Amino acid sequence: MTSILTADGIPLKDSLRKAEKGRRVKAFLLVAPLLLFVLVSFVFPIFEMLFRSVDNPVLAKNLPLTIEKLQKWDGTNLPDPETFLLVAKELLIARENSKVGKIAARLNFEASGMRSMINKTVRKVRKYKGNDYKKALIQFDKRWGEVVTWKVLKRIGQRYTGVQYLAALDLKVKADNTIGLQSEERRIYVKIFLRTIWVSFLVTIFCLILAYPVSFLLATLPLRISNILLIMVLLPFWTSLLVRTTSWIVLLQRNGVVNDILVALNIISEDGRIQMIYNQTGTLVAMTQILLPFMILPLYSVMKTISPSYMRAARSLGASPLTAFVRVYMPQTTPGIGAGCLLVFILSIGYYITPALVGGRSGQLISNFIAYHMKSSLNWGLAAALGTILLVAVLILYWLYNKIIGIDKMKLG
Amino acid sequence: MAFPPYLGIGGKIVHYSFIIFCGFVFIFLIAPILVIIPLSFNAEPYFTFTEGMISLEPQAYSTRWYSDIAKNPQWAFSAANSIIVAICSTVLATFLGTLAALGLSQSHMPYKSAVMGVLISPMIVPLIISAAGMFFFYSNIGLAQTLPGLILAHAVLGTPFVVITVTATLTGFDHSLTRASQSLGADSRKTFFKIQMPLILPGVISGALFAFITSFDEVVIVFFLAGFEQRTIPRQMWAGIREQISPTILAVATILVVVSILLLTTVELLRRRSERLRGISPS
Numbered sequence: 058m059t060s061i062l063t064a065d066g067i068p069l070k071d072s073l074r075k076a077e078k079g080r081r082v083k084a085f086l087l088v089a090p091l092l093l094f095v096l097v098s099f100v101f102p103i104f105e106m107l108f109r110s111v112d113n114p115v116l117a118k119n120l121p122l123t124i125e126k127l128q129k130w131d132g133t134n135l136p137d138p139e140t141f142l143l144v145a146k147e148l149l150i151a152r153e154n155s156k157v158g159k160i161a162a163r164l165n166f167e168a169s170g171m172r173s174m175i176n177k178t179v180r181k182v183r184k185y186k187g188n189d190y191k192k193a194l195i196q197f198d199k200r201w202g203e204v205v206t207w208k209v210l211k212r213i214g215q216r217y218t219g220v221q222y223l224a225a226l227d228l229k230v231k232a233d234n235t236i237g238l239q240s241e242e243r244r245i246y247v248k249i250f251l252r253t254i255w256v257s258f259l260v261t262i263f264c265l266i267l268a269y270p271v272s273f274l275l276a277t278l279p280l281r282i283s284n285i286l287l288i289m290v291l292l293p294f295w296t297s298l299l300v301r302t303t304s305w306i307v308l309l310q311r312n313g314v315v316n317d318i319l320v321a322l323n324i325i326s327e328d329g330r331i332q333m334i335y336n337q338t339g340t341l342v343a344m345t346q347i348l349l350p351f352m353i354l355p356l357y358s359v360m361k362t363i364s365p366s367y368m369r370a371a372r373s374l375g376a377s378p379l380t381a382f383v384r385v386y387m388p389q390t391t392p393g394i395g396a397g398c399l400l401v402f403i404l405s406i407g408y409y410i411t412p413a414l415v416g417g418r419s420g421q422l423i424s425n426f427i428a429y430h431m432k433s434s435l436n437w438g439l440a441a442a443l444g445t446i447l448l449v450a451v452l453i454l455y456w457l458y459n460k461i462i463g464i465d466k467m468k469l470g
Numbered sequence: 471m472a473f474p475p476y477l478g479i480g481g482k483i484v485h486y487s488f489i490i491f492c493g494f495v496f497i498f499l500i501a502p503i504l505v506i507i508p509l510s511f512n513a514e515p516y517f518t519f520t521e522g523m524i525s526l527e528p529q530a531y532s533t534r535w536y537s538d539i540a541k542n543p544q545w546a547f548s549a550a551n552s553i554i555v556a557i558c559s560t561v562l563a564t565f566l567g568t569l570a571a572l573g574l575s576q577s578h579m580p581y582k583s584a585v586m587g588v589l590i591s592p593m594i595v596p597l598i599i600s601a602a603g604m605f606f607f608y609s610n611i612g613l614a615q616t617l618p619g620l621i622l623a624h625a626v627l628g629t630p631f632v633v634i635t636v637t638a639t640l641t642g643f644d645h646s647l648t649r650a651s652q653s654l655g656a657d658s659r660k661t662f663f664k665i666q667m668p669l670i671l672p673g674v675i676s677g678a679l680f681a682f683i684t685s686f687d688e689v690v691i692v693f694f695l696a697g698f699e700q701r702t703i704p705r706q707m708w709a710g711i712r713e714q715i716s717p718t719i720l721a722v723a724t725i726l727v728v729v730s731i732l733l734l735t736t737v738e739l740l741r742r743r744s745e746r747l748r749g750i751s752p753s
Contacts, residue, residue, distance in 0.1 A: 080578040087573030091566040099626045102607030274492045295730040297687045299707045300723040304502040307517045407596025424598040444599045
């Protein structure tokens with residue numbers, strides 16, 4: 058069989074394939090600049106940051122020989138005198154490179170008190186003239202004579218570690234190298250994760266309860282009126298988050314507008330003013346209002362497409378208004394409910410600004426703790442571990458959203 | 471919504487309580503935004519309505535908090551920063567985002583959904599994680615605490631909005647128009663600028679406005695990436711709320727509300743124009 062040829066004598070198939078390939082390259086070239094920009098300045102930095110949760114370079118880099126020696130140590134008795142000599146020498150080298158602060162800080166995350174131990178040792182080793190470093194170190198700080206201290210050194214000396222993930226789940230490696238719960242006062246993150254999920258869940262439910270009737274109203278009203286009402290939904294959407302958070306502070310604080318109205322109406326007394334802000338209530342109220350448009354818009358766009366004739370048919374077949382609504386109308390709105398709930402939940406689980414400003418102590422969510430470890434305690438490893446857990450949760454939810462609704466269906470405004 | 475004649479007394483009660491409930495939800499949505507407008511004209515340094523304000527006495531109102539803004543150079547300085555960062559990052563995001571959307575909407579685009587996933591990711595990842603990642607990245611390349619660093623960071627955040635709005639405009643695009651133009655002798659550049667561009671322009675502009683408001687309103691990235699010299703309006707407000715909340719904040723907030731009303735109106739007008747142009751009946 059001879060293949061069909063184009064005018065220039067090339068087989069038509071090849072010619073078509075070439076044209077097709079040309080178009081694919083052209084389409085890809087259009088996308089390439091943005092793809093490169095996002096990959097280099099966004100995706101890659103995030104992975105690099107999250108990598109810090111397993112990366113553990115401080116001791117492995119600054120006390121390399123000690124750590125190497127400790128890997129061979131059996132962990133039952135104190136290490137041999139040579140190890141003591143190595144740690145003393147390497148601490149002095151670290152001092153010259155001004156890395157002692159880093160080492161001390163890293164060890165202190167693990168066992169509080171080790172910072173002072175390291176600093177004290179470095180100070181005294183400098184003046185030490187003898188050769189029996191084992192005796193000397195134990196004399197400088199008696200913790201050098203404890204097997205536990207060396208075990209900590211050995212463990213923290215590992216180049217890569219899962220320790221931060223244990224810490225993020227309120228677990229720790231105990232002195233005998235088994236995994237156990239953190240001490241009571243350090244057990245906070247599981248509680249914060251659960252609180253974040255609980256607050257996000259409540260916000261989602263509140264949004265659904267408030268949004269469903271409103272979306273129904275918007276979908277059934279004549280277009281002229283519903284367009285005006287829709288502006289009232291979109292305006293908060295476009296207003297600065299800080300503006301809305303500010304107004305909630307103004308409204309809800311002890312001497313704020315809501316308390317004033319309640320006092321004026323004699324519902325509460327002058328000294329019975331309710332604390333509605335700087336606690337979890339404040340976070341809940343403000344977040345519900347801020348995220349409400351994200352629930353109304355998907356619900357409305359689904360409800361708009363539901364033909365009223367289904368309800369009429371149900372009514373004419375003898376269903377009561379309630380039955381018709383619950384059995385015929387509501388099932389048709391499930392895609393909108395799914396889209397809205399997932400969207401609100403995804404957004405609230407990573408919320409930072411509002412809880413930070415109106416949350417007080419009891420309203421802080423996981424993002425606030427990530428920020429705290431990034432900016433204040435500088436425990437970047439733990440921040441990265443908490444961040445990874447949060448990101449994985451968000452990506453799973455997002456994957457669900459994409460499966461059920463599809464990102465290309467996402468509508469803005 | 472007219473009453474069906476068969477509606478009984480119970481039905482009417484349900485109907486009215488439904489309307490009242492919806493009314494409350496609308497108040498819940500809009501009141502927090504509107505309440506700060508009169509409060510920003512309070513003559514006293516309180517965050518609540520004074521008796522004078524309620525009885526509409528003129529001396530209870532003043533514009534002193536607005537002149538406070540004008541007097542404090544910090545606000546003008548942050549406003550300048552905000553506007554520079556927002557405009558530059560919007561231009562960058564719009565340019566890159568529109569190009570990408572043009573590529574993505576072609577049926578020949580390889581790995582479409584994977585690429586789309588990456589391009590949308592700045593919108594999905596919680597801001598605090600993005601901020602932490604960018605903090606290390608821009609510190610390493612020496613752009614932390616500089617305006618260009620902030621502009622690039624905000625541009626990334628803005629691109630998903632441009633990609634989404636422009637792609638949405640292009641899905642309704644009638645490709646026979648470009649073919650007609652080409653068969654009438656226009657080259658592909660002329661076709662793009664004379665035929666395609668005017669039709670997708672509304673989508674491009676509303677994407678740009680989304681990118682603008684994203685940057686203009688953003689505070690978490692600023693918090694991590696900007697030093698004192700790069701303070702923006704939201705950062706300044708944040709400091710004001712955290713440290714000493716003064717009614718000046720309310721005046722600033724009122725100005726921002728007016729800005730957002732203007733932006734919203736523009737986007738709505740554009741959306742309707744776009745739908746009219748593409749022959750989709752307004753819905």
